[in-house]
Amino acid sequence: MAGVTLDTVRKIYAGNVEAVKGVSLGIEDGSFCVLVGPSGCGKSTLLRMIAGLETISGGEVKIGDRVVNQVEPADRDIAMVFQNYALYPHMSVYDNMAYGLRNRGTPKDEIEKRVKEAARILAIESFLGRKPRQLSGGQRQRVAMGRAIVRKPQVFLFDEPLSNLDAKLRVQMRVEIKRLQRALGVTSIYVTHDQVEAMTLSDKLVVMSGGQIEQVGTPAEVYRRPETRFVATFIGSPPMNILPGTVEGPGRVSVGGQSIAVTDMRDGLTPGSAIEVGLRPEDVQAGGTGTSSLSMDVDFVEELGATQLFHGKVAGAEFIVQASTGQLPADTRKLTLAVDPGNVHLFDPQTTKRLGRV
Amino acid sequence: MEKRAHISGWTLPLLLILPQMAITVIFFYWPASQAIWQSFLREDAFGLASEFVGFENYAALFEQPEYYRAMITTAIFSSLVAFFSLACALLLASQADKNIRGGHAFKTLLVWPYAVAPAIAGVLWLFMFHPTLGTLSKPIKATGIDWNPMLNANHAMTLLVLSATWKQISYNFLFFLAGLQAIPKSVIEAAAIDGAGPLRRFWTVIFPLLSPTTFFLLVVNIVYVFFDTFGIIDAVTGGGPAGQTTTLVYKVYADGRLGGDLGGSAAQSVILMIIVIALTAIQFRYVERKVQY
Numbered sequence: 001m002a003g004v005t006l007d008t009v010r011k012i013y014a015g016n017v018e019a020v021k022g023v024s025l026g027i028e029d030g031s032f033c034v035l036v037g038p039s040g041c042g043k044s045t046l047l048r049m050i051a052g053l054e055t056i057s058g059g060e061v062k063i064g065d066r067v068v069n070q071v072e073p074a075d076r077d078i079a080m081v082f083q084n085y086a087l088y089p090h091m092s093v094y095d096n097m098a099y100g101l102r103n104r105g106t107p108k109d110e111i112e113k114r115v116k117e118a119a120r121i122l123a124i125e126s127f128l129g130r131k132p133r134q135l136s137g138g139q140r141q142r143v144a145m146g147r148a149i150v151r152k153p154q155v156f157l158f159d160e161p162l163s164n165l166d167a168k169l170r171v172q173m174r175v176e177i178k179r180l181q182r183a184l185g186v187t188s189i190y191v192t193h194d195q196v197e198a199m200t201l202s203d204k205l206v207v208m209s210g211g212q213i214e215q216v217g218t219p220a221e222v223y224r225r226p227e228t229r230f231v232a233t234f235i236g237s238p239p240m241n242i243l244p245g246t247v248e249g250p251g252r253v254s255v256g257g258q259s260i261a262v263t264d265m266r267d268g269l270t271p272g273s274a275i276e277v278g279l280r281p282e283d284v285q286a287g288g289t290g291t292s293s294l295s296m297d298v299d300f301v302e303e304l305g306a307t308q309l310f311h312g313k314v315a316g317a318e319f320i321v322q323a324s325t326g327q328l329p330a331d332t333r334k335l336t337l338a339v340d341p342g343n344v345h346l347f348d349p350q351t352t353k354r355l356g357r358v
Numbered sequence: 359m360e361k362r363a364h365i366s367g368w369t370l371p372l373l374l375i376l377p378q379m380a381i382t383v384i385f386f387y388w389p390a391s392q393a394i395w396q397s398f399l400r401e402d403a404f405g406l407a408s409e410f411v412g413f414e415n416y417a418a419l420f421e422q423p424e425y426y427r428a429m430i431t432t433a434i435f436s437s438l439v440a441f442f443s444l445a446c447a448l449l450l451a452s453q454a455d456k457n458i459r460g461g462h463a464f465k466t467l468l469v470w471p472y473a474v475a476p477a478i479a480g481v482l483w484l485f486m487f488h489p490t491l492g493t494l495s496k497p498i499k500a501t502g503i504d505w506n507p508m509l510n511a512n513h514a515m516t517l518l519v520l521s522a523t524w525k526q527i528s529y530n531f532l533f534f535l536a537g538l539q540a541i542p543k544s545v546i547e548a549a550a551i552d553g554a555g556p557l558r559r560f561w562t563v564i565f566p567l568l569s570p571t572t573f574f575l576l577v578v579n580i581v582y583v584f585f586d587t588f589g590i591i592d593a594v595t596g597g598g599p600a601g602q603t604t605t606l607v608y609k610v611y612a613d614g615r616l617g618g619d620l621g622g623s624a625a626q627s628v629i630l631m632i633i634v635i636a637l638t639a640i641q642f643r644y645v646e647r648k649v650q651y
Contacts, residue, residue, distance in 0.1 A: 074553040086544035100552035
C-alpha cells in the first residue's frame, strides 16, 4: 500500500490552456479521497495525471516514495475504473479480469485463484463465462471493479464510475464501493461531480473549481465550515442561500435592515462595509422565534415527501427554506425565519473567502 | 422517439424508387440474363447464325487447361493483393489515428490514389517499371535482377500486385481509420493500465475489435481484385506474358472480345456471377453474425 502526494501539479494544454493550476495534496495510505467539482474543474485531468494517461506539465506526482512523472501507467501499480467501464467487449468476464494478470506473467493457477476470489467478493461468479454485452449496467460496473481488485494495486482510481447507472443502482453501488474499500484498505481516489457521492464516500473531501483546490477536509468540516462561497453553494442540497448584507459591528451583520447575530465572524471588520451572508436552507427555523430573525416572501412550495422547500425572497435575494412537511401550511405567503448565530456563514464579496474567526 | 413520415398511396413511393429500379434492370439484370442465355448458344465465326448447345460451352471450358491456370492466377493475385492492401492500410491507419502534427493532410493524401482511374494507374506503374524506360527499373537492375515484366511472368505479377495494392490501400485505409476511431479510447487506456505494451494492445484488443471491419474489407477486396483490376491488367500486361497474368475476368474479355468465342465467354461470365453472389451471400450472412463479439 502507498499514499499519493501531489506537489504543485500543473496541466497546460496546447494553446496555453491551464486545466490544472498547481495542485498540492497529500492522500494518506489507505484513505478514501474524493475529488469533487463541476465539469471542467480539472478533477478528471488530475486523476488521469495520477494514472499516467496525461502527461504532467509541471510539479510532481508521488505514489508512495516514488516520483512517477515519467513512469508508464502499467508500471505505476494502480488500477482504474472508468466512467463507461471500458471493459474489453470481445473477452469474457473471466478474461477481462485475467487480462492484466496475464500481461504481467502471473502463473495460471494464481490468476484463477484471484479471479475466482474477486468474483466471489463482487457476486459475479455466475457471469464469468459471459461477454460484457450480455450484462446489465450494474453487473458491468462490478466486472470493472473486479478487474481493478484482482491486480491488488497500491492505488485505486475511480473516474465517475457511477454516473452511467440509474439512481437506485447508484446508491447501492456507492455503498458497495465504500464497503469494498474499507475491507481492502487500498488508497482510493475517486472523481465525481455528485456531491452526495462525495460526502458519503470520502474520508478526505477535495472540492475543486477552475483547476484549483477550493477546500480540503472531512465531509463534516467542509459542510460545517466552507472556506469559500463556491464550496458553500456547491456542497449541500439545496445549496446555501447567499444574501447581501453589511457589517454592523462585532458579531452583528444586517440584511435588508434586519439585524442578525453571528458567532463565527472575523474581528476588525469595518462597520458599514458590504458582506455576504450565507444560510443553509435546513439551518433556518421557519416560523420560529429567536434573537435574530428574517422575514421572507414565499413564491411557491416544492414537496419532497418528508420535507417541503419554500422558495421566495429575503431582502430582495432568492431564498430557499427547508421545513418538515406539515410544519407550515402549504399556502403560506409570508414567513418569519429564526436564525441561530452559530449557523451564519460570512464571505468577503470580493475574494469570496470566508470571514470567520482566524 | 421514432418519427416516421407517412405516405398514403403507392404512386409516390413507386415514382421515387423508379430511377434506381430502372438503372438496376437495364444495366444489371438485362445484361446478366443476356449472358446466361448466350452461354447456352454457339455462334458461327461470322456472327450470322447461332444454335442452342445446352451446357456444351461449360463443358468445353472445364476441359481447357488455360481456364484452370486463370483460376490459379486469380487466386494468387487476389490473395496477394488482399493481404498486402489490408496490411498496409491497417499499418497506415493505426499510425494516422495517433495525434500527429499535420494528421489531416496525411489522411487526405492517403485517399488520393483511390481517385485515379485503374487504366491510368496501370500506365503509371508500367512506365515506372518499364524494363527500358522506367525510372525504378534502373535501381532494380543495378541490384543484379534482370527485371523485365514484359517477359518474366513473376515480374509481371509483382508489378500487377504492386499497382492493384497501391490503388486499394486508400479504400481500406478509410474503413480502418473509421474502425479505429470507433474503438472507445478508454478501452485502450484500460489495456495500458493493465500492463499491455503498444504491440500487445494492438493484437489483443485493437485487432479483435476491428475484426468486423477486416472481414468486410476482405470480401470487398476479393471482389475488387476479381473485377475492378481489369483496367490495370489490360494496361500493364494485357494478360501476358503468354497469358500468365490472365485472370478469370481478363479471360472473359480475351476469349469473347479478342477470341470471338461469345458463348464460351458468356459461360465464364455466368461462373463469375455465381462467385460474386456467393461472396456477397457470405458477407451478408457472417458480417452480421459471426464476427460480432
